[in-house]
Amino acid sequence: MDLCDQLPSIMSTALEGRVAQTVGATMAVAAFPAPVGALAHVHRAAAAPLPAEVIGFRDHLTLLAPLDDMTGVRRGDRVRLFRTGRTLSVGEELLGRVIDARGRPLDGKATPVLTHRVELNARPPNPVERPRIDRPLSTGIRSIDGILSCGRGQRMGIFAGSGVGKSVTLGMMARYTDADVNVIALIGERGRELNEFIERDLGPAGLARSVVVVATSDEPAPLRTRAALTATAIAEYFRDLGRDVLLIMDSLTRFAMAQREIGLAAGEPPATRGYPPSVFALLPRLVERAGRSSRGSITGFYSVLVEGDDHNEPIADCVRGLLDGHTWLSRRLAGRGHYPAVDVLESISRVMNSVVPEEQQRAATAVRELLAAYRDHEDLISIGAYRLGANPLVDLAIRARDSIHTFLRQTIEERSTIEEARTQLIQLVTSWAASKSGGTAHPTPIDVSANTSSLSHANTAGRISSPRSAASARPGA
Ligand SMILES: Nc1ncnc2c1ncn2[C@@H]1O[C@H](COP(=O)(O)OP(=O)(O)OP(=O)(O)O)[C@@H](O)[C@H]1O
Numbered sequence: 334m335d336l337c338d339q340l341p342s343i344m345s346t347a348l349e350g351r352v353a354q355t356v357g358a359t360m361a362v363a364a365f366p367a368p369v370g371a372l373a374h375v376h377r378a379a380a381a382p383l384p385a386e387v388i389g390f391r392d393h394l395t396l397l398a399p400l401d402d403m404t405g406v407r408r409g410d411r412v413r414l415f416r417t418g419r420t421l422s423v424g425e426e427l428l429g430r431v432i433d434a435r436g437r438p439l440d441g442k443a444t445p446v447l448t449h450r451v452e453l454n455a456r457p458p459n460p461v462e463r464p465r466i467d468r469p470l471s472t473g474i475r476s477i478d479g480i481l482s483c484g485r486g487q488r489m490g491i492f493a494g495s496g497v498g499k500s501v502t503l504g505m506m507a508r509y510t511d512a513d514v515n516v517i518a519l520i521g522e523r524g525r526e527l528n529e530f531i532e533r534d535l536g537p538a539g540l541a542r543s544v545v546v547v548a549t550s551d552e553p554a555p556l557r558t559r560a561a562l563t564a565t566a567i568a569e570y571f572r573d574l575g576r577d578v579l580l581i582m583d584s585l586t587r588f589a590m591a592q593r594e595i596g597l598a599a600g601e602p603p604a605t606r607g608y609p610p611s612v613f614a615l616l617p618r619l620v621e622r623a624g625r626s627s628r629g630s631i632t633g634f635y636s637v638l639v640e641g642d643d644h645n646e647p648i649a650d651c652v653r654g655l656l657d658g659h660t661w662l663s664r665r666l667a668g669r670g671h672y673p674a675v676d677v678l679e680s681i682s683r684v685m686n687s688v689v690p691e692e693q694q695r696a697a698t699a700v701r702e703l704l705a706a707y708r709d710h711e712d713l714i715s716i717g718a719y720r721l722g723a724n725p726l727v728d729l730a731i732r733a734r735d736s737i738h739t740f741l742r743q744t745i746e747e748r749s750t751i752e753e754a755r756t757q758l759i760q761l762v763t764s765w766a767a768s769k770s771g772g773t774a775h776p777t778p779i780d781v782s783a784n785t786s787s788l789s790h791a792n793t794a795g796r797i798s799s800p801r802s803a804a805s806a807r808p809g810a
Pocket residue numbers: 493494495496497498499500501502672673743744745
């Protein structure tokens with residue numbers, strides 16, 4: 334950023350107002366026409382100056398949200414403008430560091446020497462200048478790399494309830510991905526979880542090529558929203574250096590909740606489930622900043638909390654429409670010890686077909702078809718009412734179930750690449766095509782060599798296939 338860019342946002346820091354009243358956790362300041370987003374200092378009599386952010390206006394008063402504990406603020410305290418532009422210092426030395434939402438180190442190590450300044454609220458790359466996503470990214474999670482493959486520059490949601498394995502899965506990605514740099518935003522986590530994530534899930538090797546930005550649940554809402562912006566701005570910095578960045582945000586729901594607090598405090602009306610309209614305006618602005626540019630890419634993984642299978646949860650609903658795919662982690666699978674608990678049939682990657690060879694696409698479709706066939710007949714199978722031979726696709730789904738699950742499961746310490754995932758998936762599917770049962774060669778409903786879906790193959794052969802399995806079998810459907 335050069336000086337010319339900064340000139341329009343420069344205001345005199347001599348601007349000064351007085352605290353007139355507090356409204357909940359916000360302060361209303363008289364005679365203080367600072368712009369929204371500006372940072373001010375409230376000079377308290379008995380404590381250090383309190384940093385606060387301008388979040389809006391009401392009547393003749395300017396509303397400020399404190400960025401620290403508000404204790405000691407009194408009516409009439411002096412408020413002084415500190416900075417209008419929202420910028421961040423960045424540089425290579427951020428790698429391997431844990432920082433807070435304002436870019437200050439939290440890991441007790443020396444202050445990094447940061448050579449560049451970037452805009453915290455940068456605009457997304459021009460949509461017409463965005464190159465197509467055409468190269469895959471190895472996430473290190475076999476089920477995702479095999480069946481829900483992601484491209485460099487794709488934005489994915491990880492949808493899950495609490496305790497289903499989001500942090501562990503995202504930590505595995507950070508360790509095993511072939512991205513050049515990871516930027517990880519931990520927003521609204523419990524304080525205890527931070528060290529757990531850094532030491533257990535990320536480990537020293539993962540941390541070495543990561544920047545971790547943290548705003549725990551006890552921090553004020555402006556810092557929790559800011560952590561998301563800080564992480565995105567750091568990811569943009571590395572992308573503009575030509576790197577392929579993996580941006581992990583855990584969680585986007587807590588970011589939305591923080592923005593809800595700010596919006597409501599600024600007097601916005603609550604709309605869907607208490608979320609004010611600004612939340613739904615901000616989410617697309619944030620996630621659009623990830624993606625591919627002419628220089629590098631930011632692949633975004635945004636975790637979204639979905640409690641109790643609530644499909645009407647407004648944030649999940651909004652985010653699903655904004656992203657290029659979603660991975661659903663299922664509590665039912667986690668409960669059976671099936672980790673990572675990726676529910677393949679509930680998940681899609683909208684760019685998979687542009688980034689992996691056809692052979693892998695066909696193999697992935699075949700696995701989906703078998704999983705769907707099994708799910709549709711699971712009740713019958715579990716009570717022993719399914720008669721082998723009634724439906725060749727279901728017969729094969731029963732036979733292949735163990736090998737599919739072995740493929741989908743992965744221990745925390747197990748490293749995997751997209752090439753390995755692809756080879757194993759194709760081998761798995763080819764082995765069924767060649768499989769025999771009871772010494773007699775069975776006409777198999779799965780055909781990976783043909784360019785047609787195995788279901789249409791099964792249908793032309795006059796066999797039954799349920800419409801439900803057909804619908805869920807198509808990736809991207
Ligand atoms: N791949 C895995 N292999 C074995 N166990 C796992 C795996 N993933 C998750 N678990 C188990 O599930 C537990 C919860 O995982 P995790 O902390 O990642 O959940 P979470 O979804 O991030 O939870 P929260 O919503 O509380 O943040 C872990 O402590 C671990 O026991």
